Each structure stands twice: as C-alpha cells, then as structure tokens.
Amino acid sequence: MNFGEYLVDLAKIFVSSSIINNIVLIQFLGLCSYIGLSDSMSSSIGMSFAVIFVTVCSSILAWVIDHWILIPSNLQSVLQITSFILVIGSFVGLVQIYLRKTSPNLHKAMGIYLPLIATNCLILGVTFINSMNNYDLVQSIVEAIGASLGYAIALLLLVGIRERLRDSDVPTFFKGKAIAFMVSAIMALAFLGFQGMIR
Amino acid sequence: MKRYLNIVWDAIVPSNPVLIIAIGLCSVIAVSNSVQSALLMTFAFSLVMIPSNIIISSMRRIIPEELRVPIFVMVIAAFTTIAVLISRAYFTAIYDLIKLYILLIVVNCIIIGRAEAFAYSHPVLESFFDGVGMTLGYGWVLTAIAVVRELLGKGTIAGFQVLPATFQPAIIMILPPAGFLMIGILIGAVENYLRKKEGKK
Numbered sequence: 001m002n003f004g005e006y007l008v009d010l011a012k013i014f015v016s017s018s019i020i021n022n023i024v025l026i027q028f029l030g031l032c033s034y035i036g037l038s039d040s041m042s043s044s045i046g047m048s049f050a051v052i053f054v055t056v057c058s059s060i061l062a063w064v065i066d067h068w069i070l071i072p073s074n075l076q077s078v079l080q081i082t083s084f085i086l087v088i089g090s091f092v093g094l095v096q097i098y099l100r101k102t103s104p105n106l107h108k109a110m111g112i113y114l115p116l117i118a119t120n121c122l123i124l125g126v127t128f129i130n131s132m133n134n135y136d137l138v139q140s141i142v143e144a145i146g147a148s149l150g151y152a153i154a155l156l157l158l159v160g161i162r163e164r165l166r167d168s169d170v171p172t173f174f175k176g177k178a179i180a181f182m183v184s185a186i187m188a189l190a191f192l193g194f195q196g197m198i199r
Numbered sequence: 200m201k202r203y204l205n206i207v208w209d210a211i212v213p214s215n216p217v218l219i220i221a222i223g224l225c226s227v228i229a230v231s232n233s234v235q236s237a238l239l240m241t242f243a244f245s246l247v248m249i250p251s252n253i254i255i256s257s258m259r260r261i262i263p264e265e266l267r268v269p270i271f272v273m274v275i276a277a278f279t280t281i282a283v284l285i286s287r288a289y290f291t292a293i294y295d296l297i298k299l300y301i302l303l304i305v306v307n308c309i310i311i312g313r314a315e316a317f318a319y320s321h322p323v324l325e326s327f328f329d330g331v332g333m334t335l336g337y338g339w340v341l342t343a344i345a346v347v348r349e350l351l352g353k354g355t356i357a358g359f360q361v362l363p364a365t366f367q368p369a370i371i372m373i374l375p376p377a378g379f380l381m382i383g384i385l386i387g388a389v390e391n392y393l394r395k396k397e398g399k400k
Contacts, residue, residue: 026375027299028229032222032308077284081305082276089272121225121306128302174387177221181383188376 010142012198013135017146020197023122024154025188030122034155035180044159048152052145054095055123058088059144062127063137076131084127092117122151157187203328210332216309217340218389223309226300227341228378234357236297237345239290241338243301246282248310248337249330251275256318256326271314272305279305309333344381348372 001009023029033047062084070076070083099107117123126147130140161183170179214220217227230240251274255262262270283301286294294301304310313333318326346356352372354362371377 028225028375028378029303031225031228035224078280081280081283081302082273085272085276085305089269121303124306125299125303128299132299173391174383176386176390178383178387178390181379181386185376185379185383188379189371192374192376 010139013139013142014146016198017143018150018153019191020194022150022154022191023125023147024151025184025191027125029125030120030151033117033120034151034158035177035184041156041159041163044155048148048155050117051120051122051151052148054088054092054117055126055148056141056144057095058091058123059127059130059140060137061087061091063130063135063140066131067137080131084124088123088127122147154184154187158183203325206325206328207332207335210329210336211339212336215336215340216312216333217337218385220312221386222312223307223337224382226303226307227337227344228375228382229300230297231341231344231348231378231381232352232373233349234342234345235293237338237341238357239286239293240297240300241334241341243282243286243304244307244310244337245330245334246285247275247278247304247307248313248334249327251278251310252313252318252326252330253323254278255314256321256323259319262319267315267319268311271311271319275310275314276305309337340385344378344385348377348381352377 017023021027024031024034030051065083065087066076066080070079096107126144129147130143133139133143135143158180162180165179165183174182210216216223226240226244230236251271254274255271258270279302282304283298286301287298313329317329321329349372350356350361351369352374354360354364354366354368
C-alpha cells in the first residue's frame with residue numbers, strides 16, 4: 001500500500017468511526033453518561049473534551065501493550081481484558097492527580113468528569129475495536145479521535161434538543177428519561193442515513 | 200429459604216436492574232436485535248455476575264476499603280475473560296456478531312454496582328442468590344425485548360419462522376433506532392406505573 005492509499009484509508013476510518021458507525025447512536029457505547037449527563041451545555045462540553053483526551057491517550061497505551069507485550073508473548077486472548085482495564089483505570093487516576101497538582105483551573109473544568117470516564121464503556125470499547133481490526137498505531141489514533149468526536153457530536157446534539165424540550169409540552173407518558181431515548185431513536189434513524197457512504 | 204427467594208424475586212421485578220434502576224443499558228440495546236444473541240449475552244452475563252459476587256462476598260473481610268474498587272474490577276475482569284473464552288469456544292457464530300459487547304461485560308454497571316452495594320456487605324449464600332436474581336432480571340428483560348424486535352423485524356423467533364411468509368417484516372425493528380425506541384417505551388411505561396402508584400398512596 002503506498003502513501004496516498006494509506007491516507008485515504010485513514011480518512012475512511014475517521015468518517016466511519018465518527019459519523020457512519022457513530023459510537024453512541026449506532027454502536028451504543030457510553031450510554032450511561034450520554035443519557036445521565038445531558039442536561040447542561042457547559043458540562044457536556046467539558047465531558048466531551050475529557051473523553052476525547054482520555055480516549056486518544058488510552059488507545060495509544062493499549063496499542064503499545066497489545067503489540068509490544070501481549071502479542072509477542074502470545075497472551076492476547078487471556079490477559080487483554082485485564083491489562084486494558086488496569087491501564088485505563090490507572091491512567092485516568094494519574095491524570096487526575098497530575099491535574100490537581102499542576103493546574104487547578106483545568107482540574108475544576110475537567111476533574112469531575114474523569115472518575116466517570118474510568119468506567120465508561122466507550123473508551124474500553126474503542127481499544128477493543130482497534131485490536132479486533134488489527135489497526136496500526138496511526139490508524140488506532142485516528143479511530144480514537146473519530147469515535148470520541150462522534151460521542152461529542154451525539155452528546156451535544158442531544159443536549160441542544162433537551163434544552164428545547166424543557167419548555168415544550170412532552171406527553172406525560174414520556175416525561176423524564178424516556179423522552180431522551182425517543183429523541184435518540186430519531187437521531188439514530190438520521191445517522192442510519194449515512195450507512196453505505198463508504199464502500 | 201424464604202429469605203433467599205425474596206432476594207431473587209426482588210432482583211427480578213421490584214428492583215430490576217434494567218427497568219427500575221436503568222443501568223447496564225448499553226448491552227441491552229445493542230444485543231436485543233435477535234433472541235439467540237440475547238440468550239448468549241445472558242449466559243455470558245451469568246458467568247460473570249454469579250462467580251464475581253461469590254468471590255467478592257467471600258473475600259469481603261480481607262479486602263481493604265480504600266482498595267476495593269480496583270480489586271472488584273480485577274475479579275470481574277478475570278471472570279469476563281473466562282466468559283469470553285467459553286462463548287468463543289462453544290458459540291462461535293453468535294459470538295462473532297456480539298463479541299464487543301461480551302468483552303464489555305467487564306465495565307457493565309450492574310455487576311460492579313452489585314459488588315459494591317450487595318456482595319461487599321452480605322454473606323456468600325445471599326450474594327449467590329443475588330447474582331442469580333440479577334441474571335434472571337437482566338435476562339428476562341433482554342430476551343423479552345429481543346423477542347419483540349426479532350418477531351417484528353424478521354418474523355422469526357430464535358431463527359424459527361413464526362409469522363406466515365406473507366408477513367412483511369419491518370426491518371427498522373432489527374436496526375439500531377428500534378433499540379432506543381423499545382427502551383424508551385419500556386422506561387416510559389415503568390416510570391408511568393411508578394408515578395401512578397405514588398399518586399394512589
């Protein structure tokens with residue numbers, strides 16, 4: 001594969017992970033924070049940045065562990081889950097300690113979302129997707145950026161809609177969480193329209 | 200014995216993890232588009248839920264309080280690996296369709312939530328029954344949604360043709376949006392029921 005084809009391949013991975021196979025609406029990862037958090041715009045923006053940062057860093061870490069330790073020693077099928085979750089958990093913990101020590105402002109903006117992220121299935125899901133598709137390091141990073149951007153898109157769309165919903169007359173049956181799911185269903189329907197964009 | 204049955208029943212209906220507490224929804228929405236994958240998912244879930252509850256409950260006196268969450272995660276990760284290997288060995292075809300979600304049992308909120316809220320403070324036998332109840336509570340909701348989606352979307356149940364061939368399947372039901380739709384309707388119905396119950400009191 002020459003360099004041009006490789007770039008096209010990267011672009012395909014990016015579009016596919018961010019829009020066509022949107023991680024929240026089509027693959028259903030990270031739903032807990034997506035439904036639970038989406039009531040104010042500013043906190044969702046903070047959460048989106050935290051997710052993008054942690055996803056990219058942890059997919060690099062996971063790739064290194066996968067390709068330098070687990071595959072050479074032939075332990076991938078046995079130790080992959082355990083090592084990935086350990087690495088991501090401790091990475092998030094380290095980032096939190098580092099932010100608290102060095103930049104209190106950033107910690108105030110991002111810090112409260114970091115503990116939520118450690119158990120977010122999105123981040124672990126992206127690392128598993130990378131390893132299932134045998135992506136190399138650059139492809140893994142592109143996939144991670146795309147997937148977490150996709151999460152940000154879906155979250156911000158839902159927040160925008162929910163802010164409007166607050167003033168509108170929702171049927172009593174769907175008051176509360178249910179309407180968020182119905183809105184997501186319609187959004188997923190719209191995202192389904194992108195299917196088949198890449199051959 | 201009555202007490203144990205109560206624990207199981209409590210997890211199946213009054214505090215059902217999916218319907219009432221509304222956690223662990225990722226896998227419910229993703230896997231419920233066919234009955235076979237719903238059953239495999241429930242099986243894998245039981246392989247993690249029950250043993251991890253037993254192990255955590257039997258070690259509850261030696262797990263230090265500050266380190267409990269990492270230890271819970273390690274125990275759950277070990278059993279998830281076992282569940283993944285078993286599903287891959289015996290149910291390869293279905294496993295290939297839903298392997299991402301079986302791998303992600305390790306971060307399923309229900310399992311770590313029960314470890315924290317129940318197994319860490321209760322004896323072994325009670326934790327075992329709590330694990331059984333949680334599995335049944337998770338499994339029946341998942342399978343019920345899967346039956347409706349597969350019936351309307353393909354006209355089959357677990358691969359067997361049920362509706363007559365003239366039935367025009369609504370393909371939307373096995374596509375992602377219907378997962379959100381079904382969960383939305385279910386949660387709406389449950390919350391509505393609870394609101395009415397509150398009103399009567």
